[in-house]
Amino acid sequence: MTKQSLYKGKAWRFGDDIDTDAIIPARYLTTSDPDELAGHCMEDADPDFQSKVSAGDIIVGGKNFGCGSSREHAPIAIKAAKVSCVIASSFARIFYRNAFNMGLPIFESPEASAGIRTGDELEVDPAEGIIRNLTRGVEFRAEPYPPFMVDLIQSGGLIPYLLKEVS
Amino acid sequence: MAMTITQKILAAHAGLDSVHPGEIIMAEVDLALGNDITAPIAISILREKGIQRVFDRDRIALVPDHFAPNKDIASAEQCRQMREFARDFDITHYFELGEMGIEHALLPEKGLVLPGDLVVGADSHTCTYGALGAFSMGVGSTDLAGAMISGKAWFKVPTSIKFVFSGKLRPWVGGKDLILYTIGRIGVDGALYRSMEFTGETIDSLPMADRLAMCNMAIEAGAKNGIITPDGITEEYVKGRASREYTLYSSDPGARYDEVHEYDASAIDLQVAFPHLPENSRPVGEARGVSIDQVVVGSCTNGRLEDLRQAGEVLRGHRVARGVRMIVIPATPLIYRQAMDEGLFEIFLDAGAVISTPTCGPCLGGHMGILAEGERAVATTNRNFVGRMGHPKSEVYLSGPAVAAASAVVGSIASPEDL
Numbered sequence: 001m002t003k004q005s006l007y008k009g010k011a012w013r014f015g016d017d018i019d020t021d022a023i024i025p026a027r028y029l030t031t032s033d034p035d036e037l038a039g040h041c042m043e044d045a046d047p048d049f050q051s052k053v054s055a056g057d058i059i060v061g062g063k064n065f066g067c068g069s070s071r072e073h074a075p076i077a078i079k080a081a082k083v084s085c086v087i088a089s090s091f092a093r094i095f096y097r098n099a100f101n102m103g104l105p106i107f108e109s110p111e112a113s114a115g116i117r118t119g120d121e122l123e124v125d126p127a128e129g130i131i132r133n134l135t136r137g138v139e140f141r142a143e144p145y146p147p148f149m150v151d152l153i154q155s156g157g158l159i160p161y162l163l164k165e166v167s
Numbered sequence: 168m169a170m171t172i173t174q175k176i177l178a179a180h181a182g183l184d185s186v187h188p189g190e191i192i193m194a195e196v197d198l199a200l201g202n203d204i205t206a207p208i209a210i211s212i213l214r215e216k217g218i219q220r221v222f223d224r225d226r227i228a229l230v231p232d233h234f235a236p237n238k239d240i241a242s243a244e245q246c247r248q249m250r251e252f253a254r255d256f257d258i259t260h261y262f263e264l265g266e267m268g269i270e271h272a273l274l275p276e277k278g279l280v281l282p283g284d285l286v287v288g289a290d291s292h293t294c295t296y297g298a299l300g301a302f303s304m305g306v307g308s309t310d311l312a313g314a315m316i317s318g319k320a321w322f323k324v325p326t327s328i329k330f331v332f333s334g335k336l337r338p339w340v341g342g343k344d345l346i347l348y349t350i351g352r353i354g355v356d357g358a359l360y361r362s363m364e365f366t367g368e369t370i371d372s373l374p375m376a377d378r379l380a381m382c383n384m385a386i387e388a389g390a391k392n393g394i395i396t397p398d399g400i401t402e403e404y405v406k407g408r409a410s411r412e413y414t415l416y417s418s419d420p421g422a423r424y425d426e427v428h429e430y431d432a433s434a435i436d437l438q439v440a441f442p443h444l445p446e447n448s449r450p451v452g453e454a455r456g457v458s459i460d461q462v463v464v465g466s467c468t469n470g471r472l473e474d475l476r477q478a479g480e481v482l483r484g485h486r487v488a489r490g491v492r493m494i495v496i497p498a499t500p501l502i503y504r505q506a507m508d509e510g511l512f513e514i515f516l517d518a519g520a521v522i523s524t525p526t527c528g529p530c531l532g533g534h535m536g537i538l539a540e541g542e543r544a545v546a547t548t549n550r551n552f553v554g555r556m557g558h559p560k561s562e563v564y565l566s567g568p569a570v571a572a573a574s575a576v577v578g579s580i581a582s583p584e585d586l
Contacts, residue, residue, distance in 0.1 A: 017355055017356070017444060019550075019552045019553075021531075021532075021550070021552045021553065021554055021555050022552065022553060022554070025532065025554050025559075026204075026531040026532050026533060026555075027532055027533075029204045029233075029234075030234065030238075030239060030241030030242045030245065031241055032207060032208045032211070044553050044554040044559045045553075047559075063356055064355060064356035064359065064389060067355060067356070067389060068291065068550060068552060069290075069291045069531070070205065070288075070289055070290055070291040070293075070305040070306060070307050071204065071205065071307075072205070072208055072289075072307035072308040072309060073204075073208075075307075090356065090359060092356070092359070092389055093359065093360050093389065093391055094291055094305050094306065094307060094386075097306060097307060097310065098306075098307035098309070098310075101307060101309035101310060102307075102309065146191060146323075148191040148321065157309070158309050158310065158313050159212060159216065159309065159312060159313060159316075162313045162316060162317045162319065163216070163316070165193075165317065165319075
């Protein structure tokens, strides 16, 4: 794998079971334009999120992050809001799949999820799977990606991977 | 190695003799499904990549059910994108208004999903088809695009949890109550990444509409799929609908389960899930008296003829309470016609309810019954997340059709026994 850069930003901590209706409410699903979706990212979980978040910031969830609908608009909205990655103690399975397919980096770590508060400065090393809480001076290890996911990412996502197979 | 029904279907579609939990496989899909929210993203991918043809024009279903009939200009554009794609790529199973129904009621009704199938759908409630003994799961739009191009998708073979229900159901109690009860016990991530297999004597005699409602909500426990071993009830349902061969799979006697939960179904009361998670289910008695503004009977969970019959039976001879709006949404045109022919429309109209054309509509806060700030609804739908049916400060209580109809009459959450 080519050398991946670090993700560095401020943490925004949300609770357990953040559903895709909270990430991007269905009333905005009449478009799939990333910038429009970004304007409503996390709106029903925190109406002010848009005005507070900065490029590179990191969303931190509890268990079952991204539960609910299969809408790919959820990872699209998070990515377009310039959030660099998402950390959670667990992810709902369709969101997990979609995030990989969309190229939104996600990291599963119950310890990191428990050890991060809103405002903490974080640094994530995706190649090593290490999450550093710079504010509190602690380090966490994320679940490594399964080898298949690494292949998928190296191919440039699901579609290039499948096109290679088809041809 | 002994396998579960889910593992067997995955192995068969990957051309393997056996699979083991955690293994990632590439498998062939029998059907790929998209709707008017998720298909446009997949279609854009195919257009951008210059794809000229899909893997099989007979094995793709496109159903504009979420915001159709078009609720506004933006949704009209999304539906047009689907319509033009279906025309350009000569997609057999595109359902225009008039034929369109809620996808997870429509596809089984049309015999497009059969026992033993492997189905992916860009809609989380695709897990519904497990009721037919198929493996089906929700995916995102990129996975749908991949399946439309290649006819394949990747799967991580799941472990399974077995749920054994015994005993005779109480009056009015149905599949919706069983699944709300189950989610209430294990939580909204209780089956995360895993398969839920519903078994036992209660399931053996459970009608297809109830089985579909149960498997439909497997996703609300985080499951990859929900599944029921096909039997005589399944074969009776697919008879006359199937136009191709199908395979009946069942779990091996020695198949391993992560967990086994045994429930006495005869002790399960009518259920109501309080806001804002489906796991907040309690017996209806604990919800009695909660005042409501709206009742919705419909959705991919409970918009089938059997559901409308149950609502009609409760409503017959009663009026919807003053101050309550009741919306009935038959899930498909066929259900609509049957309900009309059976005289159910007369009961609904006499009661003061309105009858909508088939649509997902209010279930996801799309249209046809959005809640204002502070309003409260009882709905036979599947999710009660914050803002799900409208304003972020509105509330949804989930129930089966009998409780929904009784609540409409009383004006607050009620059981049919209260009438």
